[in-house]
Amino acid sequence: MxxxxxxxxxxxxxxxxxxxxxxxxxxxxxxxxxxxQQVVTDIVERVRNEGDSALLExxxxxxxxxxxxxxxxxxxxERLQQALxxxxxxQRNALEIAAARIRSYHEKQLQQDWSxxxxxxxxxxxxxxxxxxxxxxxxxGQAAYPSSVLMNAIPANVAGxxxxxMVVPTPGGELNELVLAAAALAGVERVLTIxxxxxxxxxxxxxxxxxxxxxxxxxGNIYVATAKRMVFGQVGIDMIAGPSEILVISDGKxxxxxxxxxxxxxxxxxxxxxxxxxxxxxEFLDQVQESxxxxxPTMERKGIITTSVNDRGALIHVPDMKAGAEVVNRIAPxxxxxxxxxxxxxxxLIRHAGAxxxxxxxxxxxxxxxxxxxxxxxxxxTARFSSPLGVYDFQKKTSLIHFSExxxxxxxxxxxxLARGEGLTAHARSAEYRIK
Amino acid sequence: MxxxxxxxxxxxxxxxxxxxxxxxxxxxxxxxxxxxQQVVTDIVERVRNEGDSALLExxxxxxxxxxxxxxxxxxxxERLQQALxxxxxxQRNALEIAAARIRSYHEKQLQQDWSxxxxxxxxxxxxxxxxxxxxxxxxxGQAAYPSSVLMNAIPANVAGxxxxxMVVPTPGGELNELVLAAAALAGVERVLTIxxxxxxxxxxxxxxxxxxxxxxxxxGNIYVATAKRMVFGQVGIDMIAGPSEILVISDGKxxxxxxxxxxxxxxxxxxxxxxxxxxxxxEFLDQVQESxxxxxPTMERKGIITTSVNDRGALIHVPDMKAGAEVVNRIAPxxxxxxxxxxxxxxxLIRHAGAxxxxxxxxxxxxxxxxxxxxxxxxxxTARFSSPLGVYDFQKKTSLIHFSExxxxxxxxxxxxLARGEGLTAHARSAEYRIK
Numbered sequence: 001m002x003x004x005x006x007x008x009x010x011x012x013x014x015x016x017x018x019x020x021x022x023x024x025x026x027x028x029x030x031x032x033x034x035x036x037q038q039v040v041t042d043i044v045e046r047v048r049n050e051g052d053s054a055l056l057e058x059x060x061x062x063x064x065x066x067x068x069x070x071x072x073x074x075x076x077x078e079r080l081q082q083a084l085x086x087x088x089x090x091q092r093n094a095l096e097i098a099a100a101r102i103r104s105y106h107e108k109q110l111q112q113d114w115s116x117x118x119x120x121x122x123x124x125x126x127x128x129x130x131x132x133x134x135x136x137x138x139x140x141g142q143a144a145y146p147s148s149v150l151m152n153a154i155p156a157n158v159a160g161x162x163x164x165x166m167v168v169p170t171p172g173g174e175l176n177e178l179v180l181a182a183a184a185l186a187g188v189e190r191v192l193t194i195x196x197x198x199x200x201x202x203x204x205x206x207x208x209x210x211x212x213x214x215x216x217x218x219x220g221n222i223y224v225a226t227a228k229r230m231v232f233g234q235v236g237i238d239m240i241a242g243p244s245e246i247l248v249i250s251d252g253k254x255x256x257x258x259x260x261x262x263x264x265x266x267x268x269x270x271x272x273x274x275x276x277x278x279x280x281x282x283e284f285l286d287q288v289q290e291s292x293x294x295x296x297p298t299m300e301r302k303g304i305i306t307t308s309v310n311d312r313g314a315l316i317h318v319p320d321m322k323a324g325a326e327v328v329n330r331i332a333p334x335x336x337x338x339x340x341x342x343x344x345x346x347x348x349l350i351r352h353a354g355a356x357x358x359x360x361x362x363x364x365x366x367x368x369x370x371x372x373x374x375x376x377x378x379x380x381x382t383a384r385f386s387s388p389l390g391v392y393d394f395q396k397k398t399s400l401i402h403f404s405e406x407x408x409x410x411x412x413x414x415x416x417x418l419a420r421g422e423g424l425t426a427h428a429r430s431a432e433y434r435i436k
Numbered sequence: 437m438x439x440x441x442x443x444x445x446x447x448x449x450x451x452x453x454x455x456x457x458x459x460x461x462x463x464x465x466x467x468x469x470x471x472x473q474q475v476v477t478d479i480v481e482r483v484r485n486e487g488d489s490a491l492l493e494x495x496x497x498x499x500x501x502x503x504x505x506x507x508x509x510x511x512x513x514e515r516l517q518q519a520l521x522x523x524x525x526x527q528r529n530a531l532e533i534a535a536a537r538i539r540s541y542h543e544k545q546l547q548q549d550w551s552x553x554x555x556x557x558x559x560x561x562x563x564x565x566x567x568x569x570x571x572x573x574x575x576x577g578q579a580a581y582p583s584s585v586l587m588n589a590i591p592a593n594v595a596g597x598x599x600x601x602m603v604v605p606t607p608g609g610e611l612n613e614l615v616l617a618a619a620a621l622a623g624v625e626r627v628l629t630i631x632x633x634x635x636x637x638x639x640x641x642x643x644x645x646x647x648x649x650x651x652x653x654x655x656g657n658i659y660v661a662t663a664k665r666m667v668f669g670q671v672g673i674d675m676i677a678g679p680s681e682i683l684v685i686s687d688g689k690x691x692x693x694x695x696x697x698x699x700x701x702x703x704x705x706x707x708x709x710x711x712x713x714x715x716x717x718x719e720f721l722d723q724v725q726e727s728x729x730x731x732x733p734t735m736e737r738k739g740i741i742t743t744s745v746n747d748r749g750a751l752i753h754v755p756d757m758k759a760g761a762e763v764v765n766r767i768a769p770x771x772x773x774x775x776x777x778x779x780x781x782x783x784x785l786i787r788h789a790g791a792x793x794x795x796x797x798x799x800x801x802x803x804x805x806x807x808x809x810x811x812x813x814x815x816x817x818t819a820r821f822s823s824p825l826g827v828y829d830f831q832k833k834t835s836l837i838h839f840s841e842x843x844x845x846x847x848x849x850x851x852x853x854l855a856r857g858e859g860l861t862a863h864a865r866s867a868e869y870r871i872k
Contacts, residue, residue, distance in 0.1 A: 094853035214821040236821035258869045264862035300861045355835035361844035365863040369851040373835035385650040385672035387833035397823035399791035399809035408797035415805040417530035425736045426700035427801040433694045
């Protein structure tokens with residue numbers, strides 16, 4: 001059917017319209033809807049003020065889950081363990097290997113306290129401590145991904161967070177055993193079968209039965225994202241993720257089918273997902289487009305892929321890899337595949353990307369599940385200034401300052417001059433008391 | 437005058453009303469005003485769409501600064517250097533010592549790339565790269581603090597940010613030479629004499645003469661803070677700071693005048709600032725209150741101090757240091773002084789604080805200017821989940837994943853099982869192509 005033909009945009013580096021076409025292609029702003037804002041405000045305020053009773057009411061209303069007490073919504077560690085045991089050997093084994101690889105990579109991110117002593121005995125340093133308690137939001141239904149549970153909970157666990165509380169809506173009471181099994185493997189303390197803005201409010205402010213947390217992480221729909229923005233400041237939050245993206249830059253010598261499938265692997269996420277290929281080999285771009293069209297009919301999620309590729313996908317022709325790298329830096333992609341013979345060389349030209357998949361064998365999909373690094377990554381060009389989720393998101397820092405008597409006397413003189421220059425005389429006098 | 441008597445709240449740990457009194461004392465929410473929101477939305481949209489012409493118009497309107505082109509608003513490096521040379525020897529010397537100490541401390545925060553190789557040749561790692569360009573907002577008029585310029589710009593400079601662009605409003609054209617001198621010392625590339633929401637919009641989206649930046653840091657009034665929240669996502673931002681706070685915990689053996697002045701040093705910042713003292717020594721609390729009242733008439737900013745102490749200040753009596761530490765962790769203060777003989781012992785009980793000032797000689801004011809650690813710290817209890825500004829705020833991370841052929845084959849089998857479990861078959865097939 002002609003209507004199912006894939007026609008990604010074709011851009012040519014250096015053409016008159018290139019810059020503008022690229023800007024249009026990349027333009028993405030999540031729309032903030034006044035109605036959603038109002039609905040979420042009401043839910044958050046009510047849960048904050050009324051606690052469990054409002055939480056139960058909204059859970060009945062939105063998830064058709066009737067509980068007479070919030071205790072009924074708790075799944076304990078035994079229930080999680082039971083889910084793990086119930087898996088097929090193949091699934092359990094895969095989940096365990098993924099969890100072990102993710103844990104081992106993230107352990108490298110643990111930050112250590114440091115300090116140094118100055119000649120006069122003054123000691124300066126920085127201390128790292130875990131957050132006390134973290135909330136993990138897991139979407140219900142179709143978008144409930146066990147891999148997300150591993151990627152969000154394991155870094156918190158490695159950081160030393162004492163309690164990871166997971167919430168997952170179960171519309172109609174349906175539980176996803178893979179998600180619960182992942183929670184068991186990732187060290188989640190307890191799971192609550194609640195969701196939506198009401199779950200975010202309960203985690204942020206606490207209710208009689210939901211403990212208030214210090215940070216909330218994990219993906220969610222527009223209601224969840226809006227609620228997270230709203231409670232930011234009361235608790236920490238991770239980033240509000242945009243649609244998934246993949247950018248492949250290739251020398252044209254990788255199997256076109258491989259690249260086509262790599263592009264599909266992000267395009268299948270949702271209709272707003274973005275898959276882009278850059279190559280100096282024009283013929284290769286045609287081959288990949290041909291592969292995409294040949295493979296499309298075999299795809300389970302062909303409707304989503306078609307919309308994604310035709311609305312937001314692109315094949316970009318560049319004169320050389322240097323120009324390609326320049327385009328990569330302009331895009332600052334979430335996922336970047338360097339599908340070339342010598343990826344290290346190209347790597348040195350790349351400044352901005354969430355995760356870089358090097359060489360022809362490193363399919364992006366490996367990073368989604370079991371490579372080890374986190375799959376929660378900056379989207380929509382935010383890799384210019386932000387980073388993958390990591391252990392560092394669950395550790396906070398405290399500056400340590402311990403002046404010796406001699407050190408305080410010297411520093412006091414400097415502080416006094418500067419404080420008086422700023423007109424802050426109590427600052428100055430507080431420092432001056434310590435001058436010998 | 438009775439009206440000038442300082443009467444901080446008195447709380448007693450363990451009393452029936454203690455928890456509620458403490459909650460009330462600490463309650464703080466910045467009010468989001470619909471009018472401010474609308475004004476800022478209009479300014480941001482106009483600067484985004486119209487560029488320099490809107491920027492010049494708002495600068496004329498709000499700062500009474502008439503420029504016919506944006507070029508007239510640029511202060512170049514020579515002008516900054518000139519400000520540095522114009523200072524008194526005493527001021528220049530103090531500023532240079534502070535800058536050197538801040539730089540040396542922050543150099544310890546530089547993060548290094550790491551990677552490791554697995555048996556099958558697969559390499560995993562993480563790379564740290566500086567942000568390309570950062571905007572630094574400096575408030576104009578009375579609140580223009582050279583120390584803030586050092587604290588914000590030096591970490592960016594140490595991180596390797598290529599260009600730090602500073603904006604500072606100069607209502608009526610008045611320049612603060614200390615601020616410009618600090619910019620020269622801190623490695624600022626250029627200064628623009630613009631401010632308000634229009635400056636934030638120009639930095640976030642760029643105009644003909646203002647380059648778009650990747651992150652905006654620095655304090656500002658409610659219009660600036662609202663604009664920063666609005667452009668978040670387009671660029672990174674630092675935290676929206678609440679009023680300044682100091683919490684002193686003392687064994688009662690420090691000179692009460694010292695502690696009184698330490699409390700004043702934060703109370704003088706603004707009327708919403710919060711100064712709290714905790715001690716197991718009831719008599720000492722009385723002595724400090726007596727010192728505060730005796731010293732108050734000698735203070736330049738006595739009006740601000742009086743309002744701050746009477747509205748938000750407190751003296752808290754605790755049975756022992758363990759209970760004191762528990763209260764500290766509940767407060768999670770921005771600045772914490774451990775004014776005791778053995779601060780290390782007490783330190784081990786503290787989980788949450790932005791910066792900890794250890795021992796009787798370490799006045800908090802030293803940390804504001806020249807100790808070395810950053811003075812941009814989490815306020816309003818956010819030290820539970822966030823950290824001092826640092827070099828890490830100007831470096832971003834990228835995950836590196838390079839599978840060998842053998843590694844991709846093994847990992848592909850795991851990814852395939854998990855992807856099919858999630859119903860994402862393009863993910864699975866992309867991984868399966870690499871299975872041998």
